[in-house]
Amino acid sequence: MGGEASGLAPLRMLALRLDPSPTLLRDAEEPRVARDEALLGLRLAGVCDTDLQLARGYMDFRGIPGHEFVAEVLECADSAWVGKRVVGDINAGCGECEDCRQRDAHHCERRSVLGILARPGCFAERFALPVRNLVALPAELPDERAVFAEPLAAGLHVLDEVRAAGAERVAVLGDGKLGLLTALALAARGVAVTLVGRHESKLAIAAERGVATCLETELGPGLDGESAPSGFDLVVEATGNPRGLERALALVRPRGTVVLKTTVADPAGLDLAPVVVHELRLVGSRCGDIAAAVELLASGAVDPALLVQARFPLERADEALERAAQRGTLKVLVEPPTGG
Numbered sequence: 001m002g003g004e005a006s007g008l009a010p011l012r013m014l015a016l017r018l019d020p021s022p023t024l025l026r027d028a029e030e031p032r033v034a035r036d037e038a039l040l041g042l043r044l045a046g047v048c049d050t051d052l053q054l055a056r057g058y059m060d061f062r063g064i065p066g067h068e069f070v071a072e073v074l075e076c077a078d079s080a081w082v083g084k085r086v087v088g089d090i091n092a093g094c095g096e097c098e099d100c101r102q103r104d105a106h107h108c109e110r111r112s113v114l115g116i117l118a119r120p121g122c123f124a125e126r127f128a129l130p131v132r133n134l135v136a137l138p139a140e141l142p143d144e145r146a147v148f149a150e151p152l153a154a155g156l157h158v159l160d161e162v163r164a165a166g167a168e169r170v171a172v173l174g175d176g177k178l179g180l181l182t183a184l185a186l187a188a189r190g191v192a193v194t195l196v197g198r199h200e201s202k203l204a205i206a207a208e209r210g211v212a213t214c215l216e217t218e219l220g221p222g223l224d225g226e227s228a229p230s231g232f233d234l235v236v237e238a239t240g241n242p243r244g245l246e247r248a249l250a251l252v253r254p255r256g257t258v259v260l261k262t263t264v265a266d267p268a269g270l271d272l273a274p275v276v277v278h279e280l281r282l283v284g285s286r287c288g289d290i291a292a293a294v295e296l297l298a299s300g301a302v303d304p305a306l307l308v309q310a311r312f313p314l315e316r317a318d319e320a321l322e323r324a325a326q327r328g329t330l331k332v333l334v335e336p337p338t339g340g
Contacts, residue, residue: 155182157288
């Protein structure tokens with residue numbers, strides 16, 4: 001599969017490569033597809049803040065980025081998958097270690113991660129993932145909503161990490177793409193959550209869907225200030241800003257919990273003394289259950305349509321990253337080549 005059959009020279013395709021700056025390749029190599037993998041044809045991709053951080057040097061990444069996708073299965077050893085629309089878990093584990101066998105392979109020491117670590121991503125006409133990572137999409141779920149499955153799963157994963165049900169005051173800090181999706185996901189799961197941000201127009205998207213919102217400037221200075229802190233039991237930091245954790249630590253009550261979502265290329269220095277002094281719990285949170293996110297999207301409980309602000313063909317994927325990097329931009333989508 002993947003252009004290597006019959007000893008022929010590998011096929012070439014259109015793709016975006018970070019090397020380190022975004023470069024459009026019209027003769028990228030066809031992906032190599034292992035026996036347990038499927039060859040996928042791109043239908044729709046989303047630009048994530050992680051893609052932007054990779055372009056700025058995060059993880060010293062070189063290669064094809066992109067990990068939010070809807071695709072069609074083009075080739076697979078299991079013919080039942082061929083032709084299906086799918087999304088997928090981006091973490092490809094070894095399949096043999098304890099983390100793979102007993103958990104979700106998200107911390108397999110030998111894992112590759114689509115478009116992030118040792119595996120070409122989805123900003124290409126074709127790419128590959130293990131069949132065990134794929135989740136088939138129901139017919140009623142359009143690509144434009146399904147493409148949010150991966151970031152929505154990341155938002156839902158907060159509930160795998162902490163017990164939000166017992167928290168009376170829950171806040172999501174950051175009104176960008178991930179913050180909005182996380183607030184919508186928690187609200188859909190019955191959590192009384194407040195989205196805290198700096199942009200009334202973005203907060204309005206959450207408010208329209210019944211989520212409580214608050215401008216950050218309306219809150220007190222926090223634990224280290226002279227006035228009373230905001231005192232949230234749980235704060236999910238999803239700002240995408242190196243200083244976001246500092247603000248989250250200020251908004252949580254003593255003995256409260258902060259869930260950290262942000263990854264950046266150039267993290268800022270941080271005084272962690274408040275974690276000790278106020279006995280805070282700090283939890284890292286990354287990828288989640290893709291199937292659970294698909295179910296939530298298909299039910300209509302979360303509709304991320306208002307987050308989409310621009311669409312670009314793959315031939316202009318470099319422009320898509322530029323647009324996504326503009327301050328205030330929400331979701332930018334990338335489509336297969338026009339006429340392809």
